[in-house]
Amino acid sequence: MTTDLVAAVDIGGTKIAGALVDADGVLLHRVQRPTPAREPAEGVMRALTGVLTALTEHAAWERVVAVGIGSAGPVDARLGTVSPVNIPGWRDFPLVDGVRGTVGGLPVTLVGDGAAIAAGEHWRGAARDRANALCMVVSTGVGGGLILDGRLRPGPTGNAGHIGHISVDFNGDLCPCGGRGCVERIASGTNIARYALAAGWRPEPEDGDATAAGVARAAARGNPVAVEAFERSAHALAAGIAATATLVELETVVVGGGVSLSGEVLFGPLRRALGAYATLPFVRSIEVVPAQLGADAGLVGAAAACWSDAATFLAHGAAGN
Template sequence: MTTDLVAAVDIGGTKVAGALVDGTGDLLHRVQGPTRARESAENVLRAVTDVVTQLTEHELWHRVVAVGIGSAGPVDARNGTVSPVNIPAWREFPLVEGVRKTTGALPINLVGDGAAIAAGEHWTGAARGRSNALCMVVSTGVGGGLIVDGRLRPGPTGNAGHIGHISVDFNGDLCPCGGRGCVERIASGTNIARYALAAGWRPAEPDGDVTAAGVAAAAAAGDPIALAAYDRSARALAAGIAATATLVEIETVVVGGGVSQAGEVLFGPLRRALGEFATLPFVRNLEVAPAQLGTDAGLVGAAAACWSDPDTFLIRGEAGN
């Protein structure tokens, strides 16, 4: 890491965040705006460029050597395009080209948001010092990224580790991605709430919280339907984690995102379910840990992925000659 800065951008279904990040992972300047995910493709891009423009106007911008973007996916890092499941207007959308109009000649590194979070947690968070880890975000969607042999492995297109769209029920509900029984379709916050409401759960107050957070509070108080909703989510996560661990021999699983804020309401049944699904000797003792970077994980990770990209280092080296 150096004393230069990376401009990091984190694009999700509800917000776009941006930051100037130094070589230790500190956010020196942070901005945020709404994604406007249900609007036109051009309006969503404008939401992103508005955030990037605010970064370019900061007094430290002259120190920026690269731009790291972590976006809801799928992404295609080779072509600089994105097709987020939760941003309907963006299908093979030329995101890198659109951002480059604001950032100029700086190199841009694009990865999926799950890969970004993995890079961040491995750099300064719960996976620091771990050689083989799956880092996940469980929120309105479910994403993930892989650390293998001590390095982020985003894959050719930047989507490796996208655990949310592993099918754990081949006869299950149709997922917006086009598959059936995906982890995300069962385990995300949206689907925890959907399942609980369909099963008859209602908050104690007429105008109470009907999101996954409200279900978590009810589960903590012992509500049987709410507990069942979180147990169902945990089992889907465990099945996906066990499948991933079997393929790539991860040792640590880091779970972040809004749903992880439920604490033991989620982690308790998740650890129990892993005992059922992860039974082979080389996956039997998976460590499960909560993420440490909170809502800034995507920004720290977009910067970390940028620092670790060989092409970015090459360009930075040439610029310094």
């Protein structure tokens, strides 16, 4: 029997996506369900099981060698548990055990969603030829993962690179994570919109879009409050990036997620602000580039993390062939 696919799952606060992915990173079949994030733990697990079941019913399932999961975090890859900030019902939830109830004896690899995106962009995206990169997602939250010395470095629990919860304002607003002044609390799409609305910005009557996308359009037209909201976000991101680069020496920062679709409204002030924060000689030349994988980054990355787990893959593959 040929075993040349992995099943990838991307779990976020708004959607749960799954796909069958080949060794070239091609998504052969995909499934998606809304995340019932406000339901109790069992309700969220039912949605995930629905995605997994739909994958197992595909004709190509018999070719699947392992399962990779990228989940909103924090996660604990050692214990197979997750506690996503944006899924309140899951606290120390035994995700891997729950998944095994559907996929049987297949090996399961769990990483945080930021690490998954980093793995995906390094495998098939904007960080493909980079040995040292931070890959970020700026959306309803801010996450990240690290590629160091050419390899994904998720850390012992799968959370390394979680830049969204670096504090850049010691006296800042309380973050849902429990910290203060976190990058996410300032720079996420949700908080860009929150800041702009509190400062008096209002969406155009014809579109009524009060999200970060609406703020971005207003900033592109020169609305001063909208511009300020993105400048503030850019400074928080730049401070977090500079701190990370100072610790681990980065060549490249890849930025994806919905807010990155704002283009130069975000990237222009981000590059300028980074010049003010990344001042030491070994961090001055960091390049900042947009992600390439779009909405598929989490799935491609979950597959990449799974394929890279060589010991598990080879052991199972040898048994299955």
